[in-house]
Amino acid sequence: RKEVEQDPGPFNVPEGATVAFNCTYSNSASQSFFWYRQDCRKEPKLLMSVYSSGNEDGRFTAQLNRASQYISLLIRDSKLSDSATYLCVVNGGSYQLTFGKGTKLSVIP
Amino acid sequence: GAVVSQHPSRVICKSGTSVKIECRSLDFQATTMFWYRQFPKKSLMLMATSNEGSKATYEQGVEKDKFLINHASLTLSTLTVTSAHPEDSSFYICSASATSYEQYFGPGTRLTVT
Numbered sequence: 001r002k003e004v005e006q007d008p009g010p011f012n013v014p015e016g017a018t019v020a021f022n023c024t025y026s027n028s029a030s031q032s033f034f035w036y037r038q039d040c041r042k043e044p045k046l047l048m049s050v051y052s053s054g055n056e057d058g059r060f061t062a063q064l065n066r067a068s069q070y071i072s073l074l075i076r077d078s079k080l081s082d083s084a085t086y087l088c089v090v091n092g093g094s095y096q097l098t099f100g101k102g103t104k105l106s107v108i109p
Numbered sequence: 110g111a112v113v114s115q116h117p118s119r120v121i122c123k124s125g126t127s128v129k130i131e132c133r134s135l136d137f138q139a140t141t142m143f144w145y146r147q148f149p150k151k152s153l154m155l156m157a158t159s160n161e162g163s164k165a166t167y168e169q170g171v172e173k174d175k176f177l178i179n180h181a182s183l184t185l186s187t188l189t190v191t192s193a194h195p196e197d198s199s200f201y202i203c204s205a206s207a208t209s210y211e212q213y214f215g216p217g218t219r220l221t222v223t
Binding site: 041042043044045046049087096097098099100101102 | 143151152153154155158200202204211212213214215216217219
């Protein structure tokens with residue numbers, strides 16, 4: 001089983017749509033969780049951390065279910081500028097991050 | 110804050126030559142720096158972790174004699190790809206961390222070996 005699994009997509013959605021990404025991780029001892037955004041041929045950039053209680057940042061909502069080892073990202077009112085690859089990232093401790101392969105999102109006019 | 114730079118952003122070299130990539134944390138001191146590699150349509154793969162003043166820790170399958178890492182100061186780490194081959198062509202990204210919580214990524218270096 002891969003350490004961090006994501007649906008690779010692509011997700012093609014119209015502007016204004018709501019889209020949800022899911023991620024599962026295998027290491028039950030993982031300590032912290034993140035969603036990164038990566039634009040084509042660019043470095044990953046931190047979108048948001050994911051907390052057990054769930055957290056929201058504008059149009060973005062992240063949730064964590066430790067029992068199921070499951071992380072989600074919800075994007076509401078999609079914008080063209082949201083088109084990117086979204087990476088689920090898990091920190092198993094000792095600084096090391098494990099990246100999922102990413103889910104590609106294309107927001108269509 | 111938390112800006113990480115990489116140089117060069119793009120490099121083309123011939124097989125058999127060596128290439129050095131620099132990673133700098135511009136506005137913070139990075140106790141730990143990481144080097145990743147990303148092939149097209151693949152996820153980032155950690156190559157090695159380096160702490161200032163000590164030897165880098167390499168991930169399984171990464172040749173330490175081929176990918177030389179020097180973390181000379183709290184703001185600079187270098188990755189040297191020695192005797193480069195076409196299969197080393199990839200996107201190399203560094204990240205820097207001052208705590209165990211977040212990593213800040215450099216803009217990456219695209220290496221093409223001809």
